[in-house]
Amino acid sequence: MKPQINVARSKSPEELHTQLQELSQKLEEVEDEKNSYETLVDIITQHSTDLENQIRHKNREMQTYIEQVKKVIDAAIAVKNNSFQPQILSDVAARSDALGELAQVFSHMVQTVKAREQELEKLLQAYGRFVPDEFLQFLGKQSIVDFQLGDHVSKEMAIMFSDMRSFTTMAEQMTPQENFDFINNYLQQISPEIRKHNGFIVKYIGDGVMAVFPDGVDDAIQAGIVKLEQLQKYNQSRKINGDIPLKIGIGIHVGDTMVGIIGDVNRMQADALSDHVNLTARLEGLTKYYGVSLLISGDAVQRLSQPEKYHIRFLDRAIVKGRQEAITVCEVLDVEVEPVRSLKIKTLPIFEEGLQEYSQGNFAKAIVCFEQIVALNPDDKPSQLYLKRIQSLLKNSIPANWNGVWKFTQK
Known part of the structure; x- marks a missing residue:
């Protein structure tokens, strides 16, 4: 049997044309669909790029934000360390956001606080001129605001009184303003030496100064010597200006003293209270009587840790008005100007001999000693004083049981 062969029916041109058109249409549809996909991809790509850029921008903003927040934190630390500067923020x-507002408020607050701190510091410095730091430390206080009425410390300490000679006479020739200027200028010359030698000024009494030295007599005597040296320099400048030289007297004693705050709740002041304070004031007053610049008590001499550093001359045993017991009065020769200082040191053995004869009632022998001193040193005021005192004793009746102690009847 022969195989059958299927022969395709050939299409007509019209059918082929129609089929070609359909195919072309489908191709166009596919092309359109492809273009749509490409457009979509482009859109997605663009959005992705924009989103990535936005994320990067936000990251940069966030990084900047974090860095600036850290600056605020650093600024707070700087305030704590007292090193804050406004340019830090x-x-x-x-910035125009909340962080910027915070930085502005923070800077303003810090500057306000610093301004108030500076004002407070100025106030404390001003108060410190009335109540020195040394006084605060002595009473164990951190600030003047810690003071309470009655606060005090009681211990043995050296006490110093100093006073200007003939100030009243000088003041009569000056206006009130000139008086204030003169006193302030004078006190500025001598007061610093007290602080330099571990003392502090308790109070000013007109042209006088009352000071204490908690660490002992050596500080007080050294301060007194330097004060008088400063006064000599000050007098040189006054002499150049045609002004008369100033003279001061200094008295130093030692003993248990109470230093503290007295007054009432609305008006308080520093003061030192004890019988030793009163005695120191009397010693200072006696500098006029003996004609010397610096007197110290026998108790003060005994408390010196290095008495060999100074030239000290025993002057008298005396009972000041209002007291029953005699005190030993001594002169510090180191404050004298030359040649008086050298002459007083040279004649010291003669002076001591004269005092011994005087205390034993051997007035004729005492006169010989003191006259010998005055011949060598006419400026030795205590020797002149003893000559006058002996003449007065010889002229009047010598007290019974004479032992050389002189009793003052006036302050």
Whole structure:
């Protein structure tokens, strides 16, 4: 049997044309679909790029934000360390958001606080002129605001009184303003030496100064010597200006003294209270009587840790008015100007001999000693004083049981 062969029917041109058109249409549809996909991909790619850029921008903003927040934190630490400077937050304060507002408020607050601290510091410095730091430390106080009425410390300490000679006479020739200027200028010359030698001024008494030295007599005597040296320099400048030289007297004693705050709740002041304070004031007053610049008590001499550093001359045993017991009065020769100082040291053995004869009632022998001293040193006021005192004793009746102690009837 022969195989059958299927022969495809040939299509007409019209059918082929129609089929070609359909195929072309499908191709166009496929092409359109492809273009749509490409457009979609482009859109997605663009959006992805934009989103990535936005994320990067936000990251940069966040990084900047974090850095600027850290600046605010650093600024707070700087305030704590007292090293804050306004420019630290200048770029943060320029922001227009909440962080910028925070930086502005923070900077303003810090500057306000610093201004108030500076004002407070000025006030404390001003108060310190009335109540020195040494006084605060002595009473164990951190600040003047810690003071309470009655606060005090009681211990043995050296006490110093100093006073200007003939100030009243000088003041009569000056206006009130000139008086204040003169006293302030004078006190500025001598007061610093007290602080330099571990003392502090308790109070000013007109042209006088009352000071204490908690660490002992050596500080007080050294301060007194330097004060008088400063006065000599000050007098040189006054002499150049045609002004008369100033003279001061200094008295130093030692003993248990109470230093503290007295007054009432509305008006308080520093003061030192004890019988030793009163005695120191009397010693200072006696500098006029003996004609010397610096007197110290026998108790003060005994408390010196290095008495060999000074030239000290025993002057008298005396009972000041209002007291029953005699005190030993001594002169510090180191404050004298030359040649008086050298002459007083040279004649010291003769002076001591004269005092011994005087205390034993051997007035004729005492006169010989003191006249010998005055012949060598006419400026030795205590020797002149003893000559006058002996003449007065010889002229009047010598007290019974004479032992050389002189009793003052006036302050």
